[in-house]
Amino acid sequence: MNNDIVILAIESSCDDTSAAVIKNGILLSNVTAGQEAHQLYGGVVPELASRAHQQHILPVVDTALKKAGITQEDISAIAVTLGPGLMGSLLVGVSFAKGLAIALGVPLIEVNHLQGHILAHFLKTEGEELETPPYPYLCLMVSGGNSQIVRVDAYNKMGIIGQTIDDAAGEAMDKCSKVMGFGYPGGPIIDKLARQGNPTAFQFAKPNIPNYDYSFSGLKTSFLYFLRDQLKDNPNFIEENKEDLAASLEKTIVDILMKKLEKAAKDTGIKHVALAGGVSANTALRTAFQAKGESGQWKIYIPKFGYTTDNAAMIAIVGYFKFLDKDFCPIDKPAYSRTTL
Numbered sequence: 202m203n204n205d206i207v208i209l210a211i212e213s214s215c216d217d218t219s220a221a222v223i224k225n226g227i228l229l230s231n232v233t234a235g236q237e238a239h240q241l242y243g244g245v246v247p248e249l250a251s252r253a254h255q256q257h258i259l260p261v262v263d264t265a266l267k268k269a270g271i272t273q274e275d276i277s278a279i280a281v282t283l284g285p286g287l288m289g290s291l292l293v294g295v296s297f298a299k300g301l302a303i304a305l306g307v308p309l310i311e312v313n314h315l316q317g318h319i320l321a322h323f324l325k326t327e328g329e330e331l332e333t334p335p336y337p338y339l340c341l342m343v344s345g346g347n348s349q350i351v352r353v354d355a356y357n358k359m360g361i362i363g364q365t366i367d368d369a370a371g372e373a374m375d376k377c378s379k380v381m382g383f384g385y386p387g388g389p390i391i392d393k394l395a396r397q398g399n400p401t402a403f404q405f406a407k408p409n410i411p412n413y414d415y416s417f418s419g420l421k422t423s424f425l426y427f428l429r430d431q432l433k434d435n436p437n438f439i440e441e442n443k444e445d446l447a448a449s450l451e452k453t454i455v456d457i458l459m460k461k462l463e464k465a466a467k468d469t470g471i472k473h474v475a476l477a478g479g480v481s482a483n484t485a486l487r488t489a490f491q492a493k494g495e496s497g498q499w500k501i502y503i504p505k506f507g508y509t510t511d512n513a514a515m516i517a518i519v520g521y522f523k524f525l526d527k528d529f530c531p532i533d534k535p536a537y538s539r540t541t542l
């Protein structure tokens with residue numbers, strides 16, 4: 202009898218269609234199709250996203266199975282992102298996963314997208330030596346839609362101890378990039394420009410809010426007004442200073458993120474600290490994390506680039522943990538656009 206546990210995972214919560222296969226906890230494939238259609242609009246257009254998911258889902262799943270050397274008969278369960286995300290996007294992946302689970306007679310496993318990001322640190326490929334965080338650990342979850350400090354006590358026991366009260370860190374990067382006339386998504390563009398700039402050239406407003414919560418809307422406004430004033434005197438201000446603007450903005454965001462995370466680590470006494478989400482690809486944030494690790498203050502966990510943005514591998518690892526606990530999902534459970542952890 203074959204006792205292998207093979208999970209096919211599907212992720213379609215926003216604008217990436219992704220499928221992954223994990224066998225006995227080892228990642229065999231992770232295939233993602235992005236969507237260029239949104240670049241023209243400076244943000245994800247939900248209607249375009251769901252249409253593109255429809256086109257991508259079948260070839261992406263097929264490629265993931267082939268790359269893993271797996272046939273449909275080998276699949277033990279199907280894990281799918283049930284939320285949070287864009288409803289039209291989620292429905293494509295969820296309907297596909299449900300249909301396939303019914304057709305194959307295998308259980309469905311529900312995965313919370315945010316839980317996936319936070320547990321991406323447990324992803325291992327064949328022969329890979331990987332140090333995984335012990336529980337409890339803190340995770341700074343920073344993406345286009347979230348900026349949260351999460352305390353993780355077990356794979357299925359985690360709680361938000363601080364979060365943004367307005368914009369997310371990635372959203373702030375994207376909006377400031379848009380204001381400067383750069384492309385979308387703004388985070389990677391700001392990151393690239395910032396490498397050539399002076400991070401202390403300009404100062405922008407930093408929030409002063411209690412506890413471990415974040416706020417980025419004041420920074421966004423301060424950035425906007427600063428540009429408006431400078432452009433009055435010099436219409437070429439942005440072009441002439443784009444590297445310094447990017448570096449200063451990036452530094453401000455990283456300082457804000459790290460200050461609250463440091464406070465949380467100090468107050469909880471938790472020294473194992475991880476990064477997750479799209480913004481964790483940011484060079485300055487990674488450097489600030491690495492400095493904490495090198496100083497011996499924290500043991501740090503930084504995801505591989507491929508696991509920072511949306512991907513099905515992270516859904517697969519949660520699916521695997523849930524399979525071991527026989528934590529299956531009723532087939533009629535609906536997708537949800539909003540939730541917490």
Ligand code: KG4
Pocket residue numbers: 215343344345346347370371372374375386387388389392478479480481482483484509510511
């Ligand atoms: O987690 P993610 O792929 O999508 C969700 O929000 O769910 O995160 C996307 C966010 C965008 O705001 C993007 O600008 C930001 O991550 N991002 C970055 C970098 N790469 C992606 N921000 C800063 N530096 C980067 N290198």
